[in-house]
Amino acid sequence: MIATADSQFDALQVPLTSPAVLLDPARKSLRVEHFEQMLSKLIVGQERAVRSMSNLYQVFVAGMNQPDRPLGTLLFLGPTGSGKTRTVEAAAKILLGGSNAVLKIDCGEFQHSHEISKLIGSPPGYLGHGETHPLLSQENLDRYQTKDTKLSFVLFDEIEKASDALWQLLLGILDKATLTLGNNRHVDLSRSVIIMTSNLGAREMSELISGGIGFTSAHIATHSGSTEVEQKICHAAIDAARRKFSPEFMNRIDRVVVFRPLKEDHLQRILDLELKAVQDRITYSAGTKFVLRYSDNAKEMLLREGLDFRYGARHIKRSIERFLVYPLSNLIATEQVQANDVVYVDAACDSRKLVFAKHSVDLLSVDTLELPSAMRRRGAHVRLIGLPLSQTKNA
Ligand SMILES: Nc1ncnc2c1ncn2[C@@H]1O[C@H](COP(=O)(O)OP(=O)(O)O)[C@@H](O)[C@H]1O
Ligand SMILES: [Mg+2]
Numbered sequence: 001m002i003a004t005a006d007s008q009f010d011a012l013q014v015p016l017t018s019p020a021v022l023l024d025p026a027r028k029s030l031r032v033e034h035f036e037q038m039l040s041k042l043i044v045g046q047e048r049a050v051r052s053m054s055n056l057y058q059v060f061v062a063g064m065n066q067p068d069r070p071l072g073t074l075l076f077l078g079p080t081g082s083g084k085t086r087t088v089e090a091a092a093k094i095l096l097g098g099s100n101a102v103l104k105i106d107c108g109e110f111q112h113s114h115e116i117s118k119l120i121g122s123p124p125g126y127l128g129h130g131e132t133h134p135l136l137s138q139e140n141l142d143r144y145q146t147k148d149t150k151l152s153f154v155l156f157d158e159i160e161k162a163s164d165a166l167w168q169l170l171l172g173i174l175d176k177a178t179l180t181l182g183n184n185r186h187v188d189l190s191r192s193v194i195i196m197t198s199n200l201g202a203r204e205m206s207e208l209i210s211g212g213i214g215f216t217s218a219h220i221a222t223h224s225g226s227t228e229v230e231q232k233i234c235h236a237a238i239d240a241a242r243r244k245f246s247p248e249f250m251n252r253i254d255r256v257v258v259f260r261p262l263k264e265d266h267l268q269r270i271l272d273l274e275l276k277a278v279q280d281r282i283t284y285s286a287g288t289k290f291v292l293r294y295s296d297n298a299k300e301m302l303l304r305e306g307l308d309f310r311y312g313a314r315h316i317k318r319s320i321e322r323f324l325v326y327p328l329s330n331l332i333a334t335e336q337v338q339a340n341d342v343v344y345v346d347a348a349c350d351s352r353k354l355v356f357a358k359h360s361v362d363l364l365s366v367d368t369l370e371l372p373s374a375m376r377r378r379g380a381h382v383r384l385i386g387l388p389l390s391q392t393k394n395a
Contacts, residue, residue: 035091
């Protein structure tokens with residue numbers, strides 16, 4: 001008999017020949033633990049979403065998914081820019097090797113019922129039959145699977161925008177994991193994770209985040225009252241979903257995850273992730289490969305410029321593009337930055353601009369320059385980039 005108070009195992013009356021060993025159903029396999037760790041490095045502050053993904057993955061790894069159903073069906077709700085779409089992309093990056101290894105259907109593009117033919121193709125006799133390749137074909141679905149991971153991610157983004165025809169299609173997929181194309185071929189989705197995202201209730205959520213008139217968003221989002229706000233947001237999202245989506249649909253979802261609004265410390269961590277992504281762009285795709293280093297002031301400025309809690313991390317990305325990527329592109333295109341340079345980034349004195357400097361082959365003493373503090377501290381010989389040499393010398 002297993003030694004737990006509420007154990008019913010003695011009732012089974014199985015003849016036991018050796019002492020029973022208590023099992024631990026909460027323990028995850030190494031493969032799944034690794035996935036969860038990697039995902040939590042990429043997705044900030046959304047532990048519930050990360051756990052839902054890793055639970056699904058564990059069911060897949062164990063081969064315990066329901067037959068004739070998708071591997072899993074998740075509905076992601078919550079404020080805009082909180083990581084709903086990113087979570088799916090990040091899971092695909094880890095398991096299938098690329099953020100775009102996702103079959104993504106922007107429901108906004110299928111608002112008219114006739115547009116459904118882009119997804120499934122037109123039936124014989126109809127205009128366009130055989131001409132367009134349907135997006136939801138078996139080939140597209142299996143395209144990103146790897147030898148070790150025979151699963152695919154299908155993302156229906158912003159489903160509140162879907163037409164009735166798309167709804168019918170979605171209900172069929174959720175129910176039977178199969179789909180019939182215009183040419184009568186069947187598509188098997190039993191190895192697919194179906195994720196649907198929705199920004200339903202975005203206006204109410206945005207009002208809750210900004211706290212209404214008289215509160216600044218920063219006040220709500222960085223102070224202790226935020227847990228209450230989080231709960232209200234959770235209710236607002238679920239209520240909006242219940243109002244909009246039929247019980248028939250809601251009952252077919254394995255799990256609804258409400259993403260929480262991101263706070264300043266989350267956004268700070270996302271900024272670091274995004275800055276690493278800029279470095280990756282330079283390392284893997286830019287014509288000139290060099291290294292970027294940031295002062296704390298530079299990061300603070302990028303964060304400040306991108307801080308708008310109503311849009312989550314979206315404005316952080318915009319701030320990086322505007323203040324960092326555009327000027328960097330100029331520096332690359334005008335060959336002021338060369339391969340293997342170390343480029344230092346700091347905030348300018350007026351603080352709405354970044355200043356760039358690099359280690360130069362043609363070294364120049366900069367003691368008299370108004371150099372950003374972080375660079376001065378290193379005592380490096382650097383030249384400000386973007387200014388003609390004469391101006392740098394006179395500065
Ligand atoms: N929780 C998060 N963790 C990491 N990055 C995030 C997170 N939330 C948003 N981002 C960043 O912001 C961008 C927009 O987020 P996204 O997932 O598209 O928002 P939405 O919740 O509206 O789908 C992402 O591409 C990602 O770079
Ligand atoms: Mg999205």
